[in-house]
Amino acid sequence: MLDYKELAARYGLEPIPDSVTRLTQLLARQDADLEAIARVVSADPELTVRLLRVANPRATSDEEFTIETVEQALLRTGVGCVLLLAMGVPLTTAIVKTFRTMVGLEVRSVHPASVPPFKSEHLYGRIRFSGKATGQIELRMTVPVARRVAAAVLQSPEDHLQDPATITDTVGELLSIVTGNFKSNLCDAGLNCCIEPPQVHLLAQPASSPPAAGGVERLAFRGNGVEVAVTMIVDPWAE
Amino acid sequence: MAAKILSVDDSKTIRMLVAKAFRAFDCTVLEAGNGEEGLAVAERERPDLIILDVTMPVMDGVTMLTKLKEHPELKRIPVIMLTAESGRDNVMHIARLGARDYLVKPFKEDQLIGKASRIVNLPARRGPAAAAGT
Numbered sequence: 001m002l003d004y005k006e007l008a009a010r011y012g013l014e015p016i017p018d019s020v021t022r023l024t025q026l027l028a029r030q031d032a033d034l035e036a037i038a039r040v041v042s043a044d045p046e047l048t049v050r051l052l053r054v055a056n057p058r059a060t061s062d063e064e065f066t067i068e069t070v071e072q073a074l075l076r077t078g079v080g081c082v083l084l085l086a087m088g089v090p091l092t093t094a095i096v097k098t099f100r101t102m103v104g105l106e107v108r109s110v111h112p113a114s115v116p117p118f119k120s121e122h123l124y125g126r127i128r129f130s131g132k133a134t135g136q137i138e139l140r141m142t143v144p145v146a147r148r149v150a151a152a153v154l155q156s157p158e159d160h161l162q163d164p165a166t167i168t169d170t171v172g173e174l175l176s177i178v179t180g181n182f183k184s185n186l187c188d189a190g191l192n193c194c195i196e197p198p199q200v201h202l203l204a205q206p207a208s209s210p211p212a213a214g215g216v217e218r219l220a221f222r223g224n225g226v227e228v229a230v231t232m233i234v235d236p237w238a239e
Numbered sequence: 240m241a242a243k244i245l246s247v248d249d250s251k252t253i254r255m256l257v258a259k260a261f262r263a264f265d266c267t268v269l270e271a272g273n274g275e276e277g278l279a280v281a282e283r284e285r286p287d288l289i290i291l292d293v294t295m296p297v298m299d300g301v302t303m304l305t306k307l308k309e310h311p312e313l314k315r316i317p318v319i320m321l322t323a324e325s326g327r328d329n330v331m332h333i334a335r336l337g338a339r340d341y342l343v344k345p346f347k348e349d350q351l352i353g354k355a356s357r358i359v360n361l362p363a364r365r366g367p368a369a370a371a372g373t
Contacts, residue, residue: 004327007334011341013325101345154255166251173250177344180294180323187326197249197296 020086024189027083037079038070050085051077054217060113084133084234087185088217091137091232094181095221098174099228103152107223115220115227118142118203125171125200127179131193133186135234137179139171143202145226146171164202172198178230242266242359245286247277247303248321249295253344257290257321260348264361274298278306281313287359290351291338293322293329301333308337317358321346 007013023040026032041047048070049062055073056065067073074082092109099107118124123146125139141149150170151158161167175198183195219230242265246257249272258268269284271277274291275298281289289307293300300320308314317339325343333341340354355361 004331007330007341008327011330011343013330013341013343098345101347150252153252155259169250170252173252176250176294177323180344181325184324184326184329187328192328195294197294 020083020090020185020189023083023086024191027079032079034071034074034079037082038074041070041074041082044086046089047082047086050088050217051082054081054085057216080133081234083189083191084135084232085217087182087189088219088232090185091178091182091230092219094178095219095228095230098177098181099221099223099226102174102177103149105149105152105223105226107221107226107228110220110222112218112220112229115222115229118229119205121202121204123168123171123200124203125175125198127175127198128196129179129183129186129193130196131186131191133191133193133234135232137175137182138231138233139175139178140203140229140231141171141227145228149174149226168200172200175200242288242361243269243284243286244355244359245269245271245277245280245284245289247271247274247280247289247295247300248292249273250292253292253321256348257351260351261355261361263364264352265364266359266361274300274303274306277303278313281307281316282310285313286316288355289316289318290321290355291318293320293324293333301329301336304333304336304338319351319354319358321351 026037026040041051051070051073052065052067055067055076059065067076096107099105118140122140122142126136128136146167147158147161150167151161153170179195183193186193217232221228244261244266246254246268248254254270261268269280269286271280273295291300291304304318307316319340319342320333320338321342321344323344330341339358342350342354
């Protein structure tokens with residue numbers, strides 16, 4: 001008889017964060033009310049701020065929030081969205097760990113507004129996930145940064161990377177790793193879903209705006225001259 | 240005889256990293272871009288170890304592992320899953336199918352070599368290639 005804890009220890013797997021498990025259990029209960037969910041969210045200051053940011057999409061700073069309470073925000077976004085926001089924590093962890101392990105680069109999460117929008121040509125990657133949770137993870141970086149990142153992953157001089165396909169494949173693989181980790185957390189939280197292969201290409205201008213419905217969370221990372229923008233888009237929640 | 244290691248991954252980047260990880264050792268690394276190709280190479284080459292991704296087009300790693308374990312002549316080839324998916328149900332399912340070990344991406348070269356060397360003999364490569372690290 002296989003035991004998951006034994007397997008996880010043997011394989012060196014990391015468990016899903018407790019906060020996500022608590023929210024999942026609460027959301028799975030048919031009788032869970034908004035107040036109970038709000039209490040769990042309110043106990044986590046970081047999650048609270050991120051939920052309020054999603055509920056106030058036009059605010060350029062936290063002082064401009066018109067929706068100011070967790071309960072109001074939950075009514076606006078839907079209770080399911082908060083679980084995906086909680087997933088932003090392991091998503092951030094996955095990005096930091098992937099860059100540290102595969103690129104040899106320490107990046108840290110910064111306020112998304114501190115990374116300027118990519119107005120000129122840049123590399124854009126996207127992976128969709130679908131199932132009990134549906135949405136996509138997007139990643140953007142400038143072409144020079146993508147080249148530098150790919151060279152670091154492949155441990156090759158930058159000027160040896162002549163084939164653009166090598167750069168896009170490497171960036172696509174980094175995105176696959178991050179999204180695969182993210183998808184695993186979703187599945188562990190009871191939100192079984194599948195991911196599609198990455199799509200990575202050069203964009204000459206900013207990508208079109210994400211859908212208004214559902215949840216959109218922007219994340220940004222910076223380290224040693226590298227800036228990476230990540231967007232988590234969650235389609236409208238099927239309650 | 241030098242060990243034959245088959246790397247099955249749709250990402251050229253990962254196949255390159257796996258090949259590079261084993262360069263310092265006296266072994267041969269074979270490559271396949273999906274499960275279907277992987278099965279064909281396994282039948283033809285009879286590798287000593289397969290390093291297998293999960294999410295791939297054409298045939299995914301779980302299907303390839305299932306078919307491998309059903310094959311009377313290939314079922315004893317040990318498999319290390321190398322995947323970004325670490326979900327509980329997936330891990331349990333893959334373990335039940337008979338994967339020998341599991342390495343979650345992102346990974347470091349020495350983690351892969353550590354797991355592989357518990358399964359196959361990996362003597363250090365001799366000669367100019369080893370000295371140059373190429």
